Amino acid sequence: MNTTNGANEGTAPARRVLLVDDSADAAEALSMLLETLGHxxxxxxxxxxxxxxxxxxRPEVVICDIGLPGMDGFAVARELRKLPSTRDALLLALTGFGGADDRARATAAGFDHHIVKPVSFADLETLIDRSFGPDQKRNF
Structure with missing residues (x-):
């Protein structure tokens, strides 16, 4: 795991990212990509x-699959929003479910964005970068 604080000049700073996905292969691949950015x-x-x-x-960003075993991603998001350490974190639902009802449920659970798999890594990177303001706090 990379614990450097960042990134080269002109790029967004590194974030603490929690990735929750029951697919070990998908999680490993995305984790490696995020680490290449310094996260x-x-x-x-x-x-x-x-x-x-x-x-x-104390993750600043949580990328969470919806179809998890046991506690689904909606329940995870609701719990994260209750905790002081993640109340203001950027929550991204990463899922294969892309219907209007799925998006509404994700928003109601506390997710900031609903992303349908497969996701473009460049789009994910941009979404994370644009969610933080110049003071490095979340843009609300």
């Missing part, structure tokens, strides 16, 4: 494990 990435494969590390890790 500090932690990967978990279920909601309970993800929630267990948020107070210590």
């Amino acid at each position: 500090d990435v932690r990967t978990k494969h279920d909601g309970a494990s993800a929630l267990a590390i948020v107070d210590e890790f």
Whole structure:
């Protein structure tokens, strides 16, 4: 895991990113890509494990699959919004479900954005970068 604070001049600063996806291969690939940008990435494969590390890790960005075993991504998002350490984090739903109802459920659960797989890595990078203002806090 890369713990550098960033990035080359002219690029957005690194973020603490929690990636929650039950597909180990997909999670590993996305994690490696995010780390190439300098982000500090932690990967978990279920909601309970993800929630267990948020107070210590304090992610600024959470990318969460919806179709998780046990606790689905909607429940994870609702719990993250209750916790002081993730109340203001950028929550991204990354899912294969792209219907209007799915998007509405993601918003109601507390996700900031609903992204349908497969995602363009460049689009994901841009979304993360644009979600933070010049003071490095979340743009609301």
